[in-house]
Amino acid sequence: MNGMLSVSRRTKSTCIVGLLLLMAWLPGCLEAESDSAVNTGEPSPLYEGEISTVTMEIVHAESTTNASLTYTIVIELYHTQAPIHADNFRRHTQSAMYDNVTFHRIIDDFMIQGGDFENNDGSGGYAAQWYGYCDGEAMDNSTDCGGQTLYTLPDEADNGLRHLPCMVSMAKTGQPNTGGSQFFIMPDDITEHTWLNGAHTVFGQVISGCEHVTTLSEVETDNYDRPIIPVTIISATASA
Numbered sequence: 001m002n003g004m005l006s007v008s009r010r011t012k013s014t015c016i017v018g019l020l021l022l023m024a025w026l027p028g029c030l031e032a033e034s035d036s037a038v039n040t041g042e043p044s045p046l047y048e049g050e051i052s053t054v055t056m057e058i059v060h061a062e063s064t065t066n067a068s069l070t071y072t073i074v075i076e077l078y079h080t081q082a083p084i085h086a087d088n089f090r091r092h093t094q095s096a097m098y099d100n101v102t103f104h105r106i107i108d109d110f111m112i113q114g115g116d117f118e119n120n121d122g123s124g125g126y127a128a129q130w131y132g133y134c135d136g137e138a139m140d141n142s143t144d145c146g147g148q149t150l151y152t153l154p155d156e157a158d159n160g161l162r163h164l165p166c167m168v169s170m171a172k173t174g175q176p177n178t179g180g181s182q183f184f185i186m187p188d189d190i191t192e193h194t195w196l197n198g199a200h201t202v203f204g205q206v207i208s209g210c211e212h213v214t215t216l217s218e219v220e221t222d223n224y225d226r227p228i229i230p231v232t233i234i235s236a237t238a239s240a
Helices: 008-012 083-094 210-216
Strands: 051-060 070-078 105-107 111-114 167-170 183-185 202-208 231-238
Touching: 051 083, 051 210, 070 083, 070 210, 083 202, 083 231, 111 231, 202 210
Parallel strands: none
Antiparallel strands: 051 070, 051 231, 070 202, 105 111, 111 183, 167 183, 167 202
16 A cells, blocks of 8 residues: 555554554453443533644653653644544543553654553543444444443544644544544654545644654654653643
Protein backbone atom coordinates (compact mmCIF):
# COMPACT_ATOMS: atom_id res chain seq x y z
CA MET A 1 0.00 0.00 0.00
CA ASN A 2 1.23 3.45 -0.86
CA GLY A 3 2.57 5.15 2.24
CA MET A 4 2.90 2.03 4.36
CA LEU A 5 5.75 1.96 6.83
CA SER A 6 7.85 -0.95 5.67
CA VAL A 7 10.15 -1.21 8.70
CA SER A 8 9.49 -4.71 10.00
CA ARG A 9 9.64 -3.81 13.70
CA ARG A 10 6.73 -1.45 13.24
CA THR A 11 4.49 -4.17 11.90
CA LYS A 12 4.73 -5.99 15.24
CA SER A 13 2.75 -3.33 17.07
CA THR A 14 -0.91 -3.23 17.95
CA CYS A 15 -3.52 -4.67 15.55
CA ILE A 16 -2.15 -3.16 12.36
CA VAL A 17 -4.12 -3.27 9.13
CA GLY A 18 -2.43 -1.35 6.35
CA LEU A 19 -2.41 2.12 7.87
CA LEU A 20 -0.19 1.13 10.80
CA LEU A 21 -2.00 3.56 13.04
CA LEU A 22 -4.73 1.46 14.50
CA MET A 23 -6.00 0.91 18.00
CA ALA A 24 -5.57 -2.67 19.20
CA TRP A 25 -8.66 -4.47 20.36
CA LEU A 26 -7.36 -7.55 22.15
CA PRO A 27 -9.70 -10.50 22.80
CA GLY A 28 -11.88 -9.70 25.76
CA CYS A 29 -10.83 -6.07 26.10
CA LEU A 30 -14.30 -4.82 25.23
CA GLU A 31 -16.40 -6.57 27.82
CA ALA A 32 -19.21 -5.19 29.92
CA GLU A 33 -18.03 -2.23 31.94
CA SER A 34 -17.95 -1.81 35.67
CA ASP A 35 -20.88 -0.03 37.25
CA SER A 36 -18.79 3.09 37.81
CA ALA A 37 -18.15 3.49 34.07
CA VAL A 38 -21.77 3.26 32.94
CA ASN A 39 -23.35 6.38 31.49
CA THR A 40 -27.04 5.54 31.62
CA GLY A 41 -28.39 9.05 31.12
CA GLU A 42 -29.17 10.88 27.92
CA PRO A 43 -26.10 12.20 26.08
CA SER A 44 -25.26 15.83 26.71
CA PRO A 45 -25.44 18.28 23.79
CA LEU A 46 -22.25 18.84 21.82
CA TYR A 47 -19.99 21.74 22.71
CA GLU A 48 -21.42 24.79 20.94
CA GLY A 49 -18.24 26.78 20.35
CA GLU A 50 -16.17 26.61 17.17
CA ILE A 51 -12.82 26.14 18.93
CA SER A 52 -11.66 25.11 22.38
CA THR A 53 -8.25 24.19 23.77
CA VAL A 54 -6.69 21.45 25.86
CA THR A 55 -3.39 21.96 27.68
CA MET A 56 -1.30 18.90 28.46
CA GLU A 57 1.64 18.58 30.83
CA ILE A 58 3.85 15.66 29.76
CA VAL A 59 6.93 14.08 31.31
CA HIS A 60 9.49 11.57 30.03
CA ALA A 61 10.59 9.87 33.22
CA GLU A 62 10.44 6.62 35.16
CA SER A 63 8.34 8.37 37.80
CA THR A 64 6.00 11.32 37.38
CA THR A 65 6.83 12.56 40.87
CA ASN A 66 10.53 13.18 40.30
CA ALA A 67 10.62 14.21 36.64
CA SER A 68 13.18 16.94 36.02
CA LEU A 69 11.48 18.39 32.94
CA THR A 70 7.84 18.95 32.00
CA TYR A 71 6.73 19.48 28.42
CA THR A 72 3.65 21.65 27.89
CA ILE A 73 1.57 21.48 24.73
CA VAL A 74 -1.65 23.28 23.84
CA ILE A 75 -4.10 21.56 21.49
CA GLU A 76 -6.74 23.52 19.61
CA LEU A 77 -9.89 21.47 18.97
CA TYR A 78 -11.92 22.05 15.82
CA HIS A 79 -15.56 21.69 16.82
CA THR A 80 -16.88 22.84 13.44
CA GLN A 81 -14.95 20.39 11.24
CA ALA A 82 -15.04 17.45 13.68
CA PRO A 83 -17.80 18.23 16.18
CA ILE A 84 -18.14 14.76 17.69
CA HIS A 85 -14.42 13.97 17.94
CA ALA A 86 -13.60 17.38 19.39
CA ASP A 87 -16.46 17.11 21.88
CA ASN A 88 -15.36 13.61 22.87
CA PHE A 89 -11.74 14.67 23.44
CA ARG A 90 -12.87 17.67 25.47
CA ARG A 91 -15.17 15.54 27.64
CA HIS A 92 -12.47 12.96 28.32
CA THR A 93 -10.19 15.82 29.36
CA GLN A 94 -12.80 17.38 31.63
CA SER A 95 -13.31 14.00 33.31
CA ALA A 96 -9.53 13.70 33.91
CA MET A 97 -9.44 10.50 31.87
CA TYR A 98 -6.13 11.46 30.26
CA ASP A 99 -4.37 12.31 33.52
CA ASN A 100 -1.47 9.90 34.20
CA VAL A 101 -2.03 8.15 30.85
CA THR A 102 0.99 7.26 28.72
CA PHE A 103 1.90 7.69 25.11
CA HIS A 104 2.22 3.94 24.70
CA ARG A 105 3.31 3.91 21.05
CA ILE A 106 5.90 6.23 19.53
CA ILE A 107 7.44 6.08 16.06
CA ASP A 108 10.07 8.61 15.01
CA ASP A 109 9.14 10.65 11.92
CA PHE A 110 5.57 9.43 12.25
CA MET A 111 3.61 10.15 15.44
CA ILE A 112 3.12 9.69 19.18
CA GLN A 113 0.00 7.77 20.25
CA GLY A 114 -1.74 7.73 23.61
CA GLY A 115 -5.11 7.96 25.30
CA ASP A 116 -5.65 4.36 26.43
CA PHE A 117 -6.85 5.22 29.92
CA GLU A 118 -7.94 1.63 30.59
CA ASN A 119 -4.76 -0.34 29.95
CA ASN A 120 -2.03 2.07 28.78
CA ASP A 121 -1.03 -0.38 26.07
CA GLY A 122 -3.28 0.38 23.10
CA SER A 123 -5.94 -2.21 23.87
CA GLY A 124 -8.49 -0.05 25.67
CA GLY A 125 -10.46 3.16 25.75
CA TYR A 126 -13.96 4.17 24.68
CA ALA A 127 -16.04 7.24 23.84
CA ALA A 128 -16.81 9.81 26.53
CA GLN A 129 -20.56 9.46 26.09
CA TRP A 130 -23.10 7.93 23.71
CA TYR A 131 -22.64 9.27 20.17
CA GLY A 132 -24.83 6.74 18.39
CA TYR A 133 -22.27 3.98 17.76
CA CYS A 134 -21.57 0.73 19.57
CA ASP A 135 -18.32 -1.05 18.68
CA GLY A 136 -18.46 0.51 15.22
CA GLU A 137 -22.15 -0.13 14.55
CA ALA A 138 -24.83 2.57 14.41
CA MET A 139 -27.56 2.07 17.01
CA ASP A 140 -30.62 4.11 17.91
CA ASN A 141 -30.36 3.55 21.65
CA SER A 142 -27.44 3.19 24.04
CA THR A 143 -29.36 0.61 26.07
CA ASP A 144 -28.90 -1.84 23.19
CA CYS A 145 -25.12 -1.45 23.27
CA GLY A 146 -24.10 -3.44 26.31
CA GLY A 147 -22.14 -0.82 28.19
CA GLN A 148 -20.05 2.32 27.86
CA THR A 149 -16.84 0.42 27.18
CA LEU A 150 -18.38 -0.39 23.78
CA TYR A 151 -19.21 3.23 22.92
CA THR A 152 -17.36 4.42 19.80
CA LEU A 153 -17.36 7.44 17.51
CA PRO A 154 -18.71 7.88 13.98
CA ASP A 155 -15.91 8.73 11.57
CA GLU A 156 -15.62 12.40 10.57
CA ALA A 157 -12.58 11.86 8.36
CA ASP A 158 -13.86 13.68 5.28
CA ASN A 159 -13.76 17.07 6.95
CA GLY A 160 -10.97 18.69 4.93
CA LEU A 161 -8.40 18.45 7.72
CA ARG A 162 -5.19 16.64 6.80
CA HIS A 163 -2.43 14.74 8.58
CA LEU A 164 0.08 17.57 8.50
CA PRO A 165 2.72 18.48 11.09
CA CYS A 166 1.33 19.06 14.59
CA MET A 167 -2.16 17.81 13.78
CA VAL A 168 -4.10 15.60 16.21
CA SER A 169 -6.07 12.61 14.90
CA MET A 170 -8.14 9.72 16.24
CA ALA A 171 -6.76 6.18 16.41
CA LYS A 172 -9.11 3.29 15.73
CA THR A 173 -9.22 -0.37 14.73
CA GLY A 174 -9.19 -1.48 11.10
CA GLN A 175 -12.96 -1.00 10.99
CA PRO A 176 -14.92 2.25 10.47
CA ASN A 177 -16.41 4.17 13.38
CA THR A 178 -14.29 2.52 16.08
CA GLY A 179 -12.47 5.48 17.62
CA GLY A 180 -12.95 6.03 21.33
CA SER A 181 -10.24 7.75 23.35
CA GLN A 182 -6.89 6.96 21.74
CA PHE A 183 -5.34 9.71 19.65
CA PHE A 184 -2.08 10.46 17.90
CA ILE A 185 -0.10 13.62 17.23
CA MET A 186 2.18 14.28 14.28
CA PRO A 187 5.60 15.86 15.03
CA ASP A 188 6.70 19.03 13.28
CA ASP A 189 9.44 17.35 11.24
CA ILE A 190 7.14 15.40 8.92
CA THR A 191 5.60 16.60 5.66
CA GLU A 192 2.18 14.93 5.42
CA HIS A 193 0.85 11.44 6.05
CA THR A 194 -1.32 11.46 2.95
CA TRP A 195 -2.37 7.80 3.25
CA LEU A 196 -4.16 8.58 6.51
CA ASN A 197 -6.29 11.36 5.04
CA GLY A 198 -9.91 10.32 4.67
CA ALA A 199 -9.39 7.29 6.90
CA HIS A 200 -8.59 8.73 10.34
CA THR A 201 -10.36 11.81 11.69
CA VAL A 202 -8.18 14.87 12.28
CA PHE A 203 -9.85 16.95 14.97
CA GLY A 204 -7.22 19.31 16.37
CA GLN A 205 -3.80 20.89 16.14
CA VAL A 206 -0.98 21.58 18.57
CA ILE A 207 -0.74 25.37 18.52
CA SER A 208 1.95 25.65 21.20
CA GLY A 209 4.73 23.24 22.08
CA CYS A 210 4.78 21.12 18.94
CA GLU A 211 8.57 21.09 19.17
CA HIS A 212 8.05 19.02 22.34
CA VAL A 213 6.00 16.50 20.36
CA THR A 214 8.95 16.18 17.99
CA THR A 215 11.36 15.71 20.89
CA LEU A 216 9.14 13.02 22.39
CA SER A 217 8.75 11.30 19.02
CA GLU A 218 12.50 10.63 19.09
CA VAL A 219 12.72 8.85 22.45
CA GLU A 220 14.16 5.35 22.59
CA THR A 221 11.59 2.59 22.06
CA ASP A 222 11.53 -1.20 22.08
CA ASN A 223 10.67 -3.54 19.20
CA TYR A 224 6.98 -2.84 19.75
CA ASP A 225 7.37 0.95 19.60
CA ARG A 226 6.86 1.30 23.35
CA PRO A 227 9.05 3.94 25.00
CA ILE A 228 11.80 2.45 27.16
CA ILE A 229 11.25 5.28 29.64
CA PRO A 230 7.54 6.15 29.93
CA VAL A 231 6.12 9.28 28.31
CA THR A 232 3.20 10.28 30.53
CA ILE A 233 0.48 12.93 30.48
CA ILE A 234 0.51 14.08 34.09
CA SER A 235 -2.43 16.45 33.54
CA ALA A 236 -4.79 17.59 30.80
CA THR A 237 -6.96 20.68 31.23
CA ALA A 238 -9.74 21.93 28.95
CA SER A 239 -10.50 25.60 28.42
CA ALA A 240 -13.79 26.99 29.68
